[in-house]
Amino acid sequence: QLQLQESGPRLVKPSETLSLTCTVSDGSISRSTYLWAWVRQSPGKGLEWIGNIYNTGITYYNPSLRSRVSILTDTAKNQFSLKLTSLTAADTALYYCARHEILGATDGLDMWGQGTMVTVSS
Amino acid sequence: SSELTQDPAVSVALGQTVRITCQGDGLRSYFASWYQQRPGQAPILVLYGRNDRPSGIPGRFSGSSSGDTASLTITGAQAADEAEYYCCSRDSIGNRWLFGGGTKLTVL
Numbered sequence: 001q002l003q004l005q006e007s008g009p010r011l012v013k014p015s016e017t018l019s020l021t022c023t024v025s026d027g028s029i030s031r032s033t034y035l036w037a038w039v040r041q042s043p044g045k046g047l048e049w050i051g052n053i054y055n056t057g058i059t060y061y062n063p064s065l066r067s068r069v070s071i072l073t074d075t076a077k078n079q080f081s082l083k084l085t086s087l088t089a090a091d092t093a094l095y096y097c098a099r100h101e102i103l104g105a106t107d108g109l110d111m112w113g114q115g116t117m118v119t120v121s122s
Numbered sequence: 123s124s125e126l127t128q129d130p131a132v133s134v135a136l137g138q139t140v141r142i143t144c145q146g147d148g149l150r151s152y153f154a155s156w157y158q159q160r161p162g163q164a165p166i167l168v169l170y171g172r173n174d175r176p177s178g179i180p181g182r183f184s185g186s187s188s189g190d191t192a193s194l195t196i197t198g199a200q201a202a203d204e205a206e207y208y209c210c211s212r213d214s215i216g217n218r219w220l221f222g223g224g225t226k227l228t229v230l
Contacts, residue, residue, distance in 0.1 A: 039165075039221075047157070047165065047208050047221040060217055096164060108155035108170030109210070115164055 002027035004097050004113035011119050018084040018118060022097030029078050030055045035100035036080040037109060038071060040093040048093075052100050053080060087120045094118075126154075126209055126222035133228040134199045142194045142225045144209030152212040154192035156185065159224075160205045168207075169194055196227075204229045 008020035022036070029036055037052035051061035053071045061069050065084070073080045084091060095118055099111040126146040134140035144154055153172060157165035167176050169185045182197045192211070196203055209222040 037219075046206075046224040047159075047210075049210070049219045049221055052219070060219070062218060103171075105152050106171035106174070107153075107212075108167045108176075109157070109165070110167045110170075110176055112164040112166070 002099065002111050004099065004111060006095060006097050006113045006116040008095075008116060008118070010117060011121065012087055013122050014088055014120055016087055018082070018087055018091065018120075020082045020095055020097075020116065020118070022080050022082075022113060024078045024080070024099075027099075028075075029073060029080060030075050032056075033101055033103060035060075035102055036071075036073065037098045037100040038082045039096045039098055039109070041096070041115075042090075042093045050082065050084075050095075089120050092118065092120045126211060126220050128207075128209060128222035128225045130223065131226045131228070133230055134196070135230050136201065137198055139195065139197045140199055140227065142196075142207050142209075142227065144192045144194075144211075144222045145190055146211060146220065146222075147190055147214040148211045148216075148220070149187060149190050149192050151214060152216065153187060154185070154209045154211045156183075156192075156194045157208045157210065158203075158205045159208065165208065199227075199229050201229050203227060 003025045035052040038050040053059045068085045070083045094115045096115045097113045098109040156169040158168045159165040173185045207225045
């Protein structure tokens with residue numbers, strides 16, 4: 001069964017850039033019906049959609065983060081990544097990667113990684 | 123509005139039926155998906171589309187939609203259903219996704 005695993009630093013300094021990678025196993029990220037998504041959850045808060053990407057490279061971003069975020073795929077490694085710049089304490093969160101299946105007006109994030117906690121602190 | 127609105131908390135007696143709602147303009151054009159999140163765990167998809175359940179999700183979970191409101195219904199709630207539930211959908215333009223604020227379900 002397809003699995004997703006986030007990796008990256010757990011502690012990042014304010015103003016620096018966060019880089020996270022999601023490795024997808026037992027399934028290709030190249031299938032056209034899937035987007036690959038990043039979602040985060042601040043401590044004690046709800047889920048926040050960050051953005052997602054098709055295997056073609058088409059991306060969609062949360063407008064509130066668009067100026068600071070980029071998502072890329074690496075089909076050779078079957079990975080996708082998140083970069084978030086100009087970090088502040090407000091970016092401290094549990095970051096999830098997920099597979100996002102799209103079928104017309106129907107969609108769902110049907111597979112999730114376990115999440116990786118990132119703390120922004122000096 | 124570009125938000126999805128959920129009631130913060132709902133309770134249900136064991137074995138009874140509960141409905142969790144999600145309201146937003148985008149729901150007039152797009153279906154909601156619903157996620158269950160237990161404490162300390164990643165969310166899991168429990169419902170999507172018109173009324174579709176992923177493999178392994180019990181049949182007591184069902185969905186409906188009318189106008190700008192989507193609903194998740196649990197018929198015969200079990201103790202294992204106690205969790206936070208989030209809806210998710212695209213906004214009315216269709217180029218971004220939103221999560222609702224979440225509904226904490228307590229099974230009494």
